Amino acid sequence: MTRTVESREDGKVVTDPPVVLTRTPGVATEPAPRRGARRRAAKEARAARKAARRAELNPTDSRATTIEVRIDPGDPLLTFLQDAPGPLEIKTLPPTSPAVARLREQGAQVVVPLITSGELVGVLALGPRLSERTYTRNDRRLLDSLTRYAAPALRLGQVMRQQENEVRDRERIEQELHVAQLVQQQFLPAELPELGGWHVAAFYRPARTVGGDFYDVIQLADGRVMVVTGDVTDKGIPAALVMASTTALLRSAAEVTSSPSEVLRRVNELLIPQIPMNMFVTCQVLVIELDTGRTLFANAGHNLPYISRAGQVVQLAARGMPLGLMPGSRYDDVETVIEPDDIVLLYSDGITEQHDRAGEMFGFGRTGEVVAGARSGDELVDRAIESLSAFSVGVEQEDDITLVTLHRGRSSGYHDTVSFAVPSIAGGERDVMDRVAAIVEGALPARRLEDLKTAVSETAMNAIEHGNRGDQNLDVEVVVRRTAESITVDVADFGRGRRSEADIPDIDLKLAGLQAPRGWGLFLVRELTDRVEEITDGDRHIVRLVMHTTEHEGNES
């Protein structure tokens, strides 16, 4: 504990005390002839006395000095003053106290402990009086009385200052965490890529603002896809920093080699010199050939992936030391084939090791049960989160949770792909809408098809009117892809991107005349589809609309 001698304003104590120790000059006794004149004269006399007193008490008085002494927490003075009865002569204080020696050096004569609720909250130190007289009994009584009021006020001020500091610190930490969260998000895929015939779904929820789990989907130069999931020991900022470093190393290694075991070996060697003691990273890498499902898998101590296959649940098995623990660690590539309709679940231990109120873990058994009943990757993610939430109701999330699902559709690749183009003629959007509806017929429930039709119509209208500016020489190109899990409609124009509607449409504002009646198009597209992406391809601007064909929470309408 460090205590500082405090005063009312600046944390310092002026040697000669204000008002309380100053003798009041005598009252003027001059007679006055009339009542009104008497009052005026008395007023003037009071003003003169006040001015004289102010001058006497002026802190700039050359004889006034400041006592400033820091009292160390272990100083015997603190214990002594804790039980002191009131104002004390400096000579009565413990001679072994370093603070007392410093008080003496600075001319202190009287010390008054400021105690409230039994706690010493400050010390008032006074030097010699400016009048050069000694402190009288009345002075001491007055000081004692003063400190009874001053001590609680000082304590209140200290508590308020402490709270202000705490609020400031909290705000700073929250701001820093927010920045860290934004930075960390840069290391997670902003959008999951559309993989021909495969559907990827992911869920990520850190236990704190930032976390140590990570996942990535990297498209390799040879057309294969690398899927990575991992988990840094620990949580919060330290884990997030290692996570950021590891994901960067993984991406870098993927540019050099497409062998999962070699990726892990390289990252391990690079990570060891920079990872803090007692931290390590579990990680697994899958490299998938999309057309055949042929998959290479290597593991560095991470939970083994589950596969839902024809009503059965199987696990991919591979061993290896976590990253960042031992130099020279070797990993094996395990080969397997992910069959059509297989659903693969990659997950962190945030799900399997979550406890319920009774202290039981969610475990691998429940995780496997969730996998067994899944019909699609999206559904698997939803079921896993619902099941975990129900299991751990009333219990805080203990660790970061990551789920990544890979669902191989019946037909790999975009075999069901239809392309067409329409000229940029006003009203052409209805033609686009009808043609897309005919192409995807049967793939969506009737109401979801109507949603897609409206979204396509709005997107095409935007492409015609804004992207191509109604130039009939420019076509709007449309590509429709059907996979087992989704319908994707690409609408391409030659503009620079959609004209973003400046305001979120608000009917209250529109009816009040505070917002233009128009501006609903983009809003409708976003509301009616499962996902909207914007892509730039050379001089073309593409808007991609995605609708999941399987019903799951969030896309029923």
Place this chain on the structure above:
Amino acid sequence: MSLTFATEERGGTIVVHLSGRIDRDATTAFEEVAASTSAATDIELVFDDVDYINSTGIAIIVGLLARARSRRASVHATGLTAHYVHIFEITRLSDFIEIVQPADA
């Protein structure tokens, strides 16, 4: 088919039968609808024969609604398909236009 309409008075309510598409091409027709209903305190829009409404159409309907509300007239809608009921809901038009008996509900 661009928009056409017909009005009738039914027990103090001006009933507007709409037919065709409500999009940019319906702007003029809706101006005429507004003129035809300018003295009404109760307006019913019948969507039985409307097969297409886009975002511009929504804006046109908002415009008609704003005029009606400025003179404290109420607006109802009948014959909307489930899809357009959904659109009225997500745009919150349904907060201001009472939807009566969706056609395929």
